[in-house]
Amino acid sequence: MTRALISVSDKTGIVAFAQALVAKGIEIISTGGTKKALEDAGVPTISVEDVTGFPEMMDGRVKTLHPLIHGGLLGRRDLPEHMSAMKEHNIVPIDFVVVNLYPFKETISKKDVTLADAIENIDIGGPSMLRSAAKNYASVTVITDPIDYDKVISELETTGATTFETRQALAAKVFRHTASYDALIAQYLTNVVGETEPEKLTLTYDLKQSLRYGENGHQTATFYQEPIAVPFSIASAVQLHGKELSYNNIKDADAAIRIAREFDEPAVVAVKHMNPCGVGIAENIDEAFDRCYAADPVSIFGGIVVANRPLDVATAEKLNSMFLEIVLAPSYSEEALAILTKKKNIRIMTLDFSAAKAGGKEFVSVLGGMLEQTQDINTDDVPSNWEVMTDRQPTEDEMKAMDFAWKIVKHVKSNAIVLANSKQTVGIGAGQMNRVGSVKIAIEQAEASNAIEGAVLASDAFFPMNDSVEYAAQHGIKAIVQPGGSIKDKDSIEMANKYGITMLKTNVRHFRH
Template sequence: MTDRIPLRRALISVSDKEGLVDFARALAARGVELLSTGGTAKALREAGLTVRDVAEITGFPEMMDGRVKTLHPAVHGGLLALRDNQDHRAAMETHGIGAIDLLAVNLYPFETTVAKGAAYDDCVENIDIGGPAMIRAAAKNHAYVTTIVDVQDYAALLAELDAGDGATSLPFRQRMAQAAYARTAAYDAAVSSWMAGAIGETTPRRRAFAGTLAQPLRYGENPHQSAAFYTDGSGRPGVATARQWQGKELSYNNINDTDAAFELVAEFAPADGPAVAIIKHANPCGVARADTLESAYRRAFDCDRTSAFGGIIALNRTLDEATARAITEIFTEVVIAPDADDAARAVFAAKKNLRLLTTGGLPDARAGGLTFRQVAGGFLVQDRDNGHVTRADLRVVTRRQPTEAELADLMFAWTVAKHVKSNAIVYARDLATVGIGAGQMSRVDSTRIGRRKSEDMAEALGLSAPLTEGAAVASDAFFPFADGIEALAAAGARAVIQPGGSMRDDEVIAAADRLGLAMVFTGQRHFRH
């Protein structure tokens, strides 16, 4: 392969016109001939640049509403010809095909069209055909052709030309070719995923996922692991779309935990009152609702003050000064909220290592979508867990009916349990968690851990009894034996919410009746592995 290839002729055809004129003008100033199509050619001419239409090169006008314009040997021959191959050069001379040294293309805005909720036919019309074909051709022939598919690479190309006296190097062309293939792969992934949804295909034969680099990370879960953060283009509010106001770069673990915190707090609509979630290692260590954000934060903090140190805090409303001051009383890694007022940001400014993220909104906890996880040799793909229950869905199965206050706490605990790693047990009182047992192999162990944490906090707070006394409890899955109910009763719990469905439900219900507990079934499970 030849290393340095002079850039003499460029084909530019872009949907996104950002930076187009300045880029083309810089190429023209370096003596590069410009070829173009449709709206791109018009924009360049209006800027006073000399441009040749592709139609002039091919001898055919654009037709079929622009669907056919670059699909022609005069274009693809100029992109694919091997310059050091005598047969290729002879074919070019025979058919009057000129070499194209640079292809600058960005594609029809398919992803944006879908994100706007456009109709099926409009989405189809925004599937680019000629663009991906040219990109793949140019990228394949990167030994001779430079391919630019991202606006942000315009400056890199111009710098490369300056450094190479008007020529590009093979390593540069290789990097651009890789980026080009990644772009067409992501584009095709977006099209195939959209179409699967549009036609109701829940398990297509092939699944494609794609992302755009948001930032390289210092390392992954551990320092010996390399890592990077990619966005999926969905626009779902969260850490991927957030503005970071201060603090050092987010780590892999920060991003994972911040996402877990924000998805949890988004379960609580701002209109229903302030809510705060504190997360440590992807599990909540305190969640509360209250009349003010500050009160919600302090009540969440009092669930497990030890674990909250160095944690992630998510809020469902705009961060205010009083809450900001309360948060700064201990070390916190990240705070994420829909917004933060000037006074709150001023408070945080004194804590330079505290990261503050604002998102402009909350993710829709009821929205659909897919999640996926890699396993050896494949991926597991499933719908996002957007399941929820209302009071009308609950079925009381014990002799004792839950009180109104207990029902409110049961619904609150159930919402939190959805975001706790299985086996999950959540104790709640007065719309605040008071003990959480997470990620245990035995549900009874989770029950005991939640109780023990509550006892530790009662001692630290100088309370006469742990707050599990009189608490409502949520279990993310059914109790397989009565021993779990007995452990809850021993902790002082008075009401239980669980999916039901065990072959020993009758024994579990009988135990609850014997111990004076109220119990309701949801008919829905929330495993979170």
């Protein structure tokens, strides 16, 4: 009689699947909680102990690791010597394996998880059976995902057996599953022991969404998310309305929420092509949006807007009057949501901002490799640690404005220049090949809106020449914040003193490539 071994932690659909197998004359081997669940549903089973003649022991750690199990999985049906050995040792072939693993991910996701709990939820027998069966997919059908039950039963009912192509596809899925399972264990224990540069980088991600295309229409793309949810991330955002997210939507939204988390006060951020085009803060979100919009009312068109406070009716009405790709906020009033959803295609999303300040590592792919770094979060990078480089001391208003501008310039593509007052950006120069070019772009934008008076300048890196300082001074800038550290710092300081500019040194650079 054909045999199936069933041992699952996730019992979704398992009773109906086992009943279908039994109806096809397949004998069920099972153990533990799975055996009880099947028998309670009237499905006849054989215990693993009855097959092996060896008792389960060591709190269940040893039960399926036995030649009578693995011989039945690994024995090749096309090799007479294998079949002879199986007959000699009373090994009965096992043609179906249905196994999913101890809930390691769910265990380590708990806030109060102990190392001991985590270790006990590392499955050994399960992956071993899956790998044995998957290696022998020429003869064995192996299933680890309940979503595949219907396909297997359909083939059994249609032809009396699964196809080679199905067995091969299921085997590939098994090895992806066990690889991901082991990668998660490796990540967890690597963090436990504090290893920061492991000789092997083991990452695993779960499919979240198939995208229509990538950056451009001829590119394919897929969105994957970390298996343990990162609360403050675009992967954890919930879409309430609108078209599916695109590759560029996801990238831009990620950039926007990174900026929005910089602020404790109500803030609104508008992003276009991975760069902020406007940022505003205020006592309430409606006024913060007004300042964000006024910063660049042209570039916001077709952009992404993120608010770090619940969205109200007044703000929703303003947002509804323009074309936007995404609006994202912690929540929406019922009336605000009704206004925004009048437009069919706009993507309305929510995100929990309570974990916004958490950091972590980030990864960037390059041809043939991967770069890893910690996120650009530096709790020591605050105005109280800055140094005044020039003769003139900054005013209180200038300090507030420089603090605001400095929080934003770190999120602008290098070379980056941000002009701002204490409440909003007024000019942004991004991604230029030389720094003075970014200064000119930012100043031109500020002057076009008559907003340069009283504005300060933030630079993501030091000034290699004094030309940027001089150009800024000639256009009315009176306060500059920059990392310092150039061999020509002295030249920039002298130029700032010449024009009566106060210039502060942060000793922290914020390149963003």
